[in-house]
Amino acid sequence: xxxxxxxxxxxxxxxxxxxxxxxxxxxxxxxxxxxxxxxxxxxxxxxxxxxxxxxxxxxxxxxxxxxxxxxxxxxxxxxxxxxxxxxxxxxxxxxxxxxxxxxxxxxxxxxxxxxxxxxxxxxxxxxxxxxxxxxxxxxxxxxxxxxxxxxxxxxxxxxxxxxxxxxxxxxxxxxxxxxxxxxxxxxxxxxxxxxxxxxxxxxxxxxxxxxxxxxxxxxxxxxxxxxxxxxxxxxxxxxxxxxxxxxxxxxxxxxxxxxxxxxxxxxxxx
Amino acid sequence: xxxxxxxxxxxxxxxxxxxxxxxxxxxxxxxxxxxxxxxxxxxxxxxxxxxxxxxxxxxxxxxxxxxxxxxxxxxxxxxxxxxxxxxxxxxxxxxxxxxxxxxxxxxxxxxxxxxxxxxxxxxxxxxxxxxxxxxxxxxxxxxxxxxxxxxxxxxxxxxxxxxxxxxxxxxxxxxxxxxxxxxxxxxxxxxxxxxxxxxxxxxxxxxxxxxxxxxxxxxxxxxxxxxxxxxxxxxxxxxxxxxxxxxxxxxxxxxxxxxxxxxxxxxxxxxxxxxxxxxxxxxxxxxxxxxxxxxxxxxxxxxxxxxxxxxxxxxxxxxxxxxxxxxxxxxxxxxxxxxxxxxxxxxxxxxxxxxxxxxxxxxxxxxxxxxxxxxxxxxxxxxxxxxxxxxxxxxxxxxxxxxxxxxxxxxxxxxxxxxxxxxxxxxxxxxxxxxxxxxxxxxxxxxxxxxxxxxxxxxxxxxxxxxxxxxxxxxxxxxxxxxxxxxxxx
Numbered sequence: 001x002x003x004x005x006x007x008x009x010x011x012x013x014x015x016x017x018x019x020x021x022x023x024x025x026x027x028x029x030x031x032x033x034x035x036x037x038x039x040x041x042x043x044x045x046x047x048x049x050x051x052x053x054x055x056x057x058x059x060x061x062x063x064x065x066x067x068x069x070x071x072x073x074x075x076x077x078x079x080x081x082x083x084x085x086x087x088x089x090x091x092x093x094x095x096x097x098x099x100x101x102x103x104x105x106x107x108x109x110x111x112x113x114x115x116x117x118x119x120x121x122x123x124x125x126x127x128x129x130x131x132x133x134x135x136x137x138x139x140x141x142x143x144x145x146x147x148x149x150x151x152x153x154x155x156x157x158x159x160x161x162x163x164x165x166x167x168x169x170x171x172x173x174x175x176x177x178x179x180x181x182x183x184x185x186x187x188x189x190x191x192x193x194x195x196x197x198x199x200x201x202x203x204x205x206x207x208x209x210x211x212x213x214x215x216x217x218x219x220x221x222x223x224x225x226x227x228x229x230x231x232x233x234x235x236x237x238x239x240x241x242x243x244x245x246x247x248x249x250x251x252x253x254x255x256x257x258x259x260x261x262x263x264x265x266x267x268x269x270x
Numbered sequence: 271x272x273x274x275x276x277x278x279x280x281x282x283x284x285x286x287x288x289x290x291x292x293x294x295x296x297x298x299x300x301x302x303x304x305x306x307x308x309x310x311x312x313x314x315x316x317x318x319x320x321x322x323x324x325x326x327x328x329x330x331x332x333x334x335x336x337x338x339x340x341x342x343x344x345x346x347x348x349x350x351x352x353x354x355x356x357x358x359x360x361x362x363x364x365x366x367x368x369x370x371x372x373x374x375x376x377x378x379x380x381x382x383x384x385x386x387x388x389x390x391x392x393x394x395x396x397x398x399x400x401x402x403x404x405x406x407x408x409x410x411x412x413x414x415x416x417x418x419x420x421x422x423x424x425x426x427x428x429x430x431x432x433x434x435x436x437x438x439x440x441x442x443x444x445x446x447x448x449x450x451x452x453x454x455x456x457x458x459x460x461x462x463x464x465x466x467x468x469x470x471x472x473x474x475x476x477x478x479x480x481x482x483x484x485x486x487x488x489x490x491x492x493x494x495x496x497x498x499x500x501x502x503x504x505x506x507x508x509x510x511x512x513x514x515x516x517x518x519x520x521x522x523x524x525x526x527x528x529x530x531x532x533x534x535x536x537x538x539x540x541x542x543x544x545x546x547x548x549x550x551x552x553x554x555x556x557x558x559x560x561x562x563x564x565x566x567x568x569x570x571x572x573x574x575x576x577x578x579x580x581x582x583x584x585x586x587x588x589x590x591x592x593x594x595x596x597x598x599x600x601x602x603x604x605x606x607x608x609x610x611x612x613x614x615x616x617x618x619x620x621x622x623x624x625x626x627x628x629x630x631x632x633x634x635x636x637x638x639x640x641x642x643x644x645x646x647x648x649x650x651x652x653x654x655x656x657x658x659x660x661x662x663x664x665x666x667x668x669x670x671x672x673x674x675x676x677x678x679x680x681x682x683x684x685x686x687x688x689x690x691x692x693x694x695x696x697x698x699x700x701x702x703x704x705x706x707x708x709x710x711x712x713x714x715x716x717x718x719x720x721x722x723x724x725x726x727x728x729x730x731x732x733x734x735x736x737x738x739x740x741x742x743x744x745x746x747x748x749x750x751x752x753x754x755x756x757x758x759x760x
Contacts, residue, residue, distance in 0.1 A: 032559065032627070032632070034558075034559040034562045052628065052631075212642050214631065227488055227509055227510060229488075231509075
């Protein structure tokens with residue numbers, strides 16, 4: 001419970017910062033002000049300025065927005081495609097459809113996610129949109145598996161049997177009875193995938209394949225800070241710590257949610 | 271007891287060794303050459319390894335950019351300027367033992383000139399009509415029209431002299447006449463050269479030279495600091511130079527290069543067809559902010575496509591002062607009161623990536639929106655240089671005296687101006703230095719006033735070296751790391 005609150009608070013800080021950045025940031029993240037470059041943290045720049053004189057607080061805020069947007073949409077893609085696939089596979093257990101879906105999942109799962117993401121962005125050009133698609137595709141098998149696994153055990157339960165006896169079709173049962181009962185698991189998994197999405201976005205933009213300049217992104221901020229780390233360490237520390245805290249917060253939140261929602265864990269506790 | 275004596279001997283040997291000067295050097299370079307044949311590719315990294323070290327031409331550049339005799343001892347120019355007679359050095363051997371002679375000069379220059387030649391700078395040889403062997407140590411070059419730049423052209427790395435029997439394998443096993451012999455190439459890591467004991471000229475001080483390829487600026491910094499690399503003639507991260515300067519172990523060499531760094535503008539694309547729009551772009555740019563922000567202060571502002579250290583240079587930066595108000599006015603006149611959107615495609619060097627972000631911000635201030643895309647070199651060459659699919663890009667033109675590109679309408683920025691074309695074709699025929707200067711200055715003005723490209727700054731050569739190394743080139747009059755004069759102080 002403590003993990004949930006702490007993690008939730010950490011994540012909420014960044015989500016709030018990202019939300020505020022839509023209407024207000026302390027400085028302009030696209031304006032270049034060479035006279036004020038590489039200011040150390042403090043004074044009118046609480047986190048200092050980068051090599052173009054841009055305010056780091058503002059950049060972290062907008063960077064959070066990019067990270068969250070990419071991760072959120074990627075999780076959305078993963079859930080939107082993965083959950084129906086998982087439900088369908090479970091509902092037709094052992095059939096050719098189940099086989100096709102699950103072997104297809106295995107295929108996608110077999111590739112290292114970041115490698116394929118690099119491939120996609122290399123072929124279609126680097127942009128935030130392509131990063132979203134690349135990360136999203138790799139969320140599909142994760143959600144499909146989680147959904148199928150949980151749904152399979154539900155299909156043997158008495159209340160599902162009752163529904164079948166009552167004459168409900170497989171699709172209706174999946175939507176009306178299975179889905180609500182796997183939702184808890186999906187929320188937990190979604191939180192974890194969300195944090196992985198943040199990391200993946202940072203990784204892609206670090207190698208230059210994420211959001212393109214002038215849009216700030218945490219990964220690119222880190223990459224650009226590299227050569228200046230010896231005389232302006234705040235340039236690397238600020239985005240680096242942002243990524244750490246955001247991912248830590250989401251993972252703590254995921255753990256907390258699991259404790260709260262997952263019936264198996266709950267039972268073990270009791 | 272024996273062990274004590276032994277260790278004492280080793281210690282003494284070490285101490286004695288320390289007093290002697292080192293005779294090997296490791297140089298860092300950011301880019302690895304694709305191969306080692308300067309006669310068949312434009313990549314600067316090839317010349318940076320082999321120029322003056324492995325290969326030599328009839329003439330050569332010195333560190334101040336002047337042209338001095340190389341394999342030609344002396345030459346005579348006919349009064350009509352149409353024939354050059356070169357007296358060749360005798361007793362020059364190739365690294366494989368073959369003897370250098372007039373036949374090789376004829377072979378090398380003819381090979382560069384033929385129709386299907388892969389030479390990257392064929393224009394250098396365009397004025398040559400024929401190469402005739404007079405005797406074994408004399409060669410006559412006749413021209414179709416006088417060319418005041420012939421001796422300069424023959425000093426380029428693209429005009430080196432090779433032996434016919436080696437020509438096909440130069441890419442992997444370079445054989446030249448230079449003071450260093452090729453010894454080993456570990457792909458992706460380093461090229462090693464060793465001293466040529468049979469060199470015709472003054473023997474070099476170094477026994478061994480290693481060129482190590484380190485593309486990542488952070489790794490380059492670490493390699494210098496750890497002493498793995500003795501010198502980085504073009505250090506990729508100008509932001510680190512202050513630290514090297516403060517460290518007594520290192521010297522920082524800041525010199526000039528032939529690199530005019532420009533905001534290349536596609537003169538045939540969209541709004542840029544209108545000279546008022548190009549002028550508006552020029553006035554929207556704050557050069558000093560770019561030099562400070564992207565190069566940490568290293569670089570000289572330029573107002574045309576010409577190197578400031580050249581005697582014929584005119585300072586034309588006043589044609590494009592930073593004046594956003596004027597820029598907006600010009601855009602309104604041209605019918606773009608609300609601005610427009612264009613592409614800004616950036617190759618990997620930090621001058622382009624960082625400069626691009628600054629320029630994008632400056633253009634945005636006058637209403638011009640840019641879509642930035644960061645490209646790798648291969649993509650940039652494909653899309654921008656060959657494909658001409660771009661609005662704006664930033665690149666440094668590092669060839670010496672390359673104003674001739676403005677006479678080529680098919681060149682990637684697609685500037686088509688009959689006046690400039692006439693001036694440049696006339697230039698070759700002018701041998702009198704004062705007349706040449708006059709035309710060169712008129713050219714600079716014409717290009718500057720037509721705002722062909724956005725002229726940003728002359729790239730500085732920012733090198734870092736161990737403080738004990740002497741004789742490295744401070745300036746970069748051509749793409750080279752000439753090691754003939756390099757030695758370690760004792």
